[in-house]
Amino acid sequence: MNPTSIASKVRSFLTSFVQDDDFEDSDNIFELGLVNSLMAMQLVLFLEKEFQCKFSNEELNLRNFRSVDAIVTLLSSKAA
């Protein structure tokens, strides 16, 4: 799956779970207060199901989930 397609799916998921969908792909969704701890769990659950993958302990670092761009980078590296 190409990065644009990954970004589109991630953005679609995020916008269905946050109240304000006015954010850029590079924005830190945690710093913007868009995502709480429950939402972080939901995000991991969504990504593992949608992209048929399992994140390792090292990958389950919030830095890897801080933005759409960071998530795309993580998933692209797993697919490589």
Next chain:
Amino acid sequence: MFVDYTPEQKDRQSVIRDYIDRNINPHADEWDAKEEIPRTVFSALGSEGFLTPGLAPQFGGSGMDSVTLGILMEEMGKASVSVVSDLTVHGMCVEAIQRFASDPLRDHYLPRMAKGETLGAFALTEPDIGSDARNVKTQATPVEGGYVLNGRKKWISFARMADLILIVAQDEGQPSAFLVPRDTPGLSIKPIRGMLGFRSAMIGELQLDGVKVPTDHQIGTRGAGFSHVAANSLDFGRYCVAWACVGLTQACVDSSLHYAQHRHQFDRPLRDHQLILEMLANMITHLKAARALAWRCAYLRDQRDPASITETTTAKYFSSMVASKAASDAVQIHGANGCGPDYPVQRYFRDARIAEIIEGSNQMQQIMIAKNGYIENRKALKRMRTPASQ
């Protein structure tokens, strides 16, 4: 959406119910009075595959689907929520190891935990830290070859019997999770007796004085102890408590229907008195609603739907609230008999109050539910007009 049990799930329910009726229910009041459950009970639960219902079969677990796990917790909750409490924290420890521990630790601990040779507990709460769990004070200091833990944990279910305890501590200022075997030097465990409810859950207090664990006993990475490890285990815990409270409410309904049928006042059975019927009607209606919410969670969890996490908080909040109200009404219907030792409803009443506090107090659940409400309803909110006067 899922609306009924499959034939296989009904068969499992029958087996589970029969086992609990024979082996748990007859002893629940006695264990409550003695404030302990024999270890052989958990070994036997392990032999039946009830100790690690969600664990993958490759590790000796039962690999139950979420509905069947719910059935187990409901049936067990009907008999003894203290047993549920111990099964839950054991399961929370198992969940953490299965998801976050290294392969050697999984291979070492999980088969033993499935058989009941190793019993687990989960230690997050401290004397001064409850809901504000990210800020636990217990410290884990990195040393050569591992970590040294110092601090205190309180209100830990199963602490008096558990062989392996998952402890959340600050590792250089970041919440992290550690597996600590009971026999580790420096760890002492003191029983807490005289609890309002969950009396036989063998609750205890942990003192950690220079407890050294190897490096690989930190599970998950530094900083992931609350956001991932504990959060994942608490989600499992809330799911178990939600179903257990459905069972507890069912027990209140069963006892109350039976009592109201046989107890006579003013030459009529209680069931002929309308104010009694009102309590029964509310109890039954709330029970059905709580079970429907728990079913919805089971369905979502088996679909690995992200919404399962927020729905589980809703189910836990509602079913524990319903259980508390049902138990209160059950005591009221039973009158003085409901306050004495001859009927179990006084135990239901005491246990239900604890269910409103564990795995995140109901006030914490309410905060999450209400905040999530703004997200779930954001589109409708955007469509709504604000009156000019505001």
